[in-house]
Amino acid sequence: MRATIQVASFARCHCWLAQQCLAPVRITIRIPPQKAKTQPVSRDATHRRLPAVAPPASPQRTPRVARPDARGRAWPTERATQYAFTLVELLVVIAIIGILVALLLPAIQAARESARRNQCANNMRQLSLAVLGYESAHKLLPSAGDAQIRSESDSTTNKTYDVLIFNPLRGKRFSWIVEILPFIEEQSLYDKFDRTLGILAQRQNPQAISVATLLCPSDSPVGRPYTYIDTSTIQCAKGNYAAYVSPHHVDTQLLFPGALIAGGQRLSQISGGVSQTLLLSEVRTLDNEFDQRGAWALPFVGASLLAFDMHSVGWPSLDSGSTSGGQPEKISVNIVNRAPFEPNPRSLGFTQRPNSQGPNTDTLEDCDGGDTRNIARAALPAESAAAAMPCNHRTLAPGVHGYMSAAPRSQHPGGVNASYLDGHVDFLNNDVDEFVMAHAISVTDE
Secondary structure, three states, rough: OOOHHHHHHHHHHHHHHHHHHHHOOOOOOOOOOOOOOOOEEOOOOOOOOOOOOOOOOOOOOOOOOOOOOOOOEEOOOOOOOOOOOOOHHHHHHHHHHHHHHHHHHHHHHHHHHHHHHHHHHHHHHHHHHHHHHHHHHHOOOOOOEEEEEEEEEEOOOOOOEEEEEEOOOOOOOOOOOHHHHHOOOOHHHHHHHOOOHHHHHOOOHHHHHHHHHOOOOOOOOOOOOOOEEEOOOEEEOOOOOEEEEEEEEEOOOOOOOOOOOOOOHHHEEEEEEEEOEEEEEEEEOOOOOOOOOEEEOOOOOOEEEEEEOOOOOOOOOOOOOOOOOEEEEOOOOOOOOOOOEOHHHHOOOOOOOOOOEEEEEEEEOOOOOOOOOHHHHHHHHHHHOOOOOEEOOOEEEEEEEEOOEEEEOOOOOEEEEEOOOOOEEEEEEOOOOHHHHHHHOOOOEE
């Protein structure tokens, strides 16, 4: 009996201790009153006592009230105010940010394109100064290309013209850019070219090396080699700059010459002034291994050479120089080297203005689309048209009745950069006057 009472008493004691432990504990801290500080006695000039001014009462903080919760624990009812976004506010902020980005993004892109265009113009200026440096060293402008120069004859009349034809598909086939490499700090690359051999027989393949000065930041020629197939197959790196050789066609550049022609010419032979004579412009590249445009080491149309396709007065209206019946039209102009050039109004609308979309398009070697055995070559015409740089396949041999020409092209909105023979760079709009541009390219215009 006594043992039972002791257990029960111990159980009741244990429960009472548990309640005391769980019950809220209120701790009262008694702060002894501080002794009031004696205010200094203020006196006026007559040493009379002035009433003391009580200091301003400090604001008293409202004490927090503790209320017990369901388990008997007391929590303060005052809590720090917390702020947060609602879903609507968050959506409004996101919408505002989206509007700001939409407004600022075009401006940012335009600023970046302006910087790329300026860099492109600076590269072109360096190339123009390199051409002038070559002329200063050799007293002759660089040759448009080291290629075949042959006389021209008309098979229908058995007449031999007194003009030389530039055939870029024969000979050693080096471009003018190879000649000026030492003048753009590329002497080591120039030394890799064996000039005793043709471009197809180079042992070190220097034509496959990209040159930074030849690259426009708005285009992406790196990693887009041109596969040139002839007696052998080589890979050629691409760039973005080409020289004007004629207001007419590339193959007739000695008939109607531009700034750079086969064999070179002296600055004194340039009529109209060097500051008004177009020297270089831009070309675009296509990610197709059979597109020759931009292949800087080759003297090909659209690769390193450009022609405007403006016919002279007395020249046939058609590019091929033939009528619909296939017979050559009569050419009344004097077919001689460095013939006077007079733009023909019948060519208006058929010239190769900047970023031209036709009807005359870039004349390439592999733009036929008929080679179904090679997918890349077959797709070239469609890919070119989709990229807004249309092309056509050359069907006639280089000559008086040929039509080798190509337009300057760029990714800059509205036109292309172009440099002149005095080294300054300007911007040519896509809608430039055709007569003005023809006179700017020709060096024998009256």
